[in-house]
Amino acid sequence: MNKESVNKAPSSKTPAILFTLAALVIVSAIASITFGPANIGVNDLMSCLFSSCQNQVANVVIWQVRIPRVLVALVAGMGLAIAGAILQNTTRNPLADPYLFGIVSGAGLGATIANISLVDNLTIALPLAAFLGALFSVVIVVFIAKVLQHMEQLLLAGVAVSFMLGSITQFILYFGEPFATNRVIFWLMGSLARVEISNFYVISGVLIIAIATVIALHRQIDALLLGDESAASLGVDVDKLRLLMLAICAALTATIVAYCGGIGFVGLMIPHIVRQLIGVTTLKLIIGSALIGAIFLIWVDVVARSSLPEAEIPIGIITSALGSLFFLFIMYRSRQSNL
Numbered sequence: 001m002n003k004e005s006v007n008k009a010p011s012s013k014t015p016a017i018l019f020t021l022a023a024l025v026i027v028s029a030i031a032s033i034t035f036g037p038a039n040i041g042v043n044d045l046m047s048c049l050f051s052s053c054q055n056q057v058a059n060v061v062i063w064q065v066r067i068p069r070v071l072v073a074l075v076a077g078m079g080l081a082i083a084g085a086i087l088q089n090t091t092r093n094p095l096a097d098p099y100l101f102g103i104v105s106g107a108g109l110g111a112t113i114a115n116i117s118l119v120d121n122l123t124i125a126l127p128l129a130a131f132l133g134a135l136f137s138v139v140i141v142v143f144i145a146k147v148l149q150h151m152e153q154l155l156l157a158g159v160a161v162s163f164m165l166g167s168i169t170q171f172i173l174y175f176g177e178p179f180a181t182n183r184v185i186f187w188l189m190g191s192l193a194r195v196e197i198s199n200f201y202v203i204s205g206v207l208i209i210a211i212a213t214v215i216a217l218h219r220q221i222d223a224l225l226l227g228d229e230s231a232a233s234l235g236v237d238v239d240k241l242r243l244l245m246l247a248i249c250a251a252l253t254a255t256i257v258a259y260c261g262g263i264g265f266v267g268l269m270i271p272h273i274v275r276q277l278i279g280v281t282t283l284k285l286i287i288g289s290a291l292i293g294a295i296f297l298i299w300v301d302v303v304a305r306s307s308l309p310e311a312e313i314p315i316g317i318i319t320s321a322l323g324s325l326f327f328l329f330i331m332y333r334s335r336q337s338n339l
Contacts, residue, residue: 014278021291028298029074033066035302037309040066072195073301074294075203076256077266079210081293083249084267085274085285086214089221090245093155094272095330098253099264099323101158105165106137106250107257108188112169115184116176127202127258134254137161138246190263190316192301199259206255210248211286217241218282225280262316265323266293272330 030049034040044058053059080098087096098104110133114125137158144157169188173181214221220241223231228238256263274288297315300322304313 014284017277018287018291021288021295025074025291025294025298028295029070032070032073032298032302033062035306036061036066037305068197068200069192069195069301070298071197071200072192072203072260073297075200075207076192076260076263077293077295077297078290079203079207079252079256079293080263080266080297081270081289082207082210082214082267082286083252085271085282085289086221086245086249087267088271089280089282089285090224090242091154092225092227095268095327096155096158097265097268098249099262099267100155100162101249102137102141102161102165103134103158103250103253104257104262104264105162105169107131107134107254108262109133109165109169109172110136110254111258112172112184112188115187116172116180127255130258131251131254133165134250134257135247137165138250142243142246186314187261188316189314190261190319191304191312191314192260193305193312195259203255203259206252210252211290213248214245214286215283217244218286221245221282261314263297264316264320265326266297266319268323269326270296272326 030045034042034045038057038061040058040061044053044055045062047053047055048059048062053062083098083103084096087098087101088094090096107130110129110131111126113133114129140161141154141157144161145154148157173184176184220231220236223234223236224238224241231238231241270289270293271285273292274285278284278288300315300318304315304318307313
């Protein structure tokens with residue numbers, strides 16, 4: 001990102017776009033409840049949502065399975081997209097993403113250890129272990145970048161750390177108890193099959209804190225887009241701000257990974273789409289990423305649970321496939337623009 005890109009943000013249609021996206025979030029959340037193995041019609045849905053539900057099977061499926069799942073998909077999509085947007089603006093690297101940055105691998109390692117060693121007490125241990133693992137990966141990445149004296153190489157350091165922590169996770173799983181290992185492997189692929197409404201409350205709490213912090217500091221983050229020297233001349237403590245944003249991304253990603261598993265590339269794709277529609281400044285980018293991220297993950301989950309008649313596709317497989325194609329598209333566009 002450069003100074004010219006900061007000044008190219010479209011603004012005249014921003015309120016209308018945000019209003020449309022907000023409406024699409026609501027429509028997507030309601031419509032997605034009707035999709036899945038159990039046949040839930042629109043009439044059953046309206047009856048269960050706005051009056052007494054006559055069909056008891058529909059009542060259980062809607063309130064105990066579908067609604068918690070849709071709500072978790074909504075906030076998880078918001079969180080992952082926001083984490084990617086924060087990373088990209090903070091590091092000035094359009095390819096930054098919690099998955100590529102090593103945060104997901106660190107959170108996965110922590111959650112894997114918790115899953116295998118603390119099977120009977122995961123309610124608190126799982127998100128805490130995931131956060132500690134994510135924070136551990138961030139510390140390693142920043143340390144490597146400091147040693148190399150190039151903060152621009154944070155992404156490359158993140159990729160290296162991601163592979164390293166991923167190999168440690170695989171080593172632990174190789175020697176783990178088979179049943180626990182199978183459970184963790186499915187979880188690492190990313191899935192909303194076992195989420196509960198309590199997971200929604202926890203993720204929402206962390207998400208609200210993250211959004212409030214970023215909104216409070218959005219002008220300082222925008223200053224980073226102009227370069228570290230320019231930001232420092234404006235009174236921004238660059239190192240402290242960047243570390244704070246990395247910690248927020250770690251907390252947000254770790255909480256989502258703890259309950260939803262490894263869902264990659266959402267934070268890479270969504271901010272790029274938002275920049276084309278709304279702009280690059282932090283406030284617009286965060287709001288737009290939250291809305292589009294929610295819509296995206298809601299419908300990815302619909303595809304995951306509806307594509308196969310007697311099975312469910314892990315969400316991480318779908319997002320990784322889409323993300324890899326999107327990554328190649330970005331590389332192609334970059335090459336075309338340089339010709």
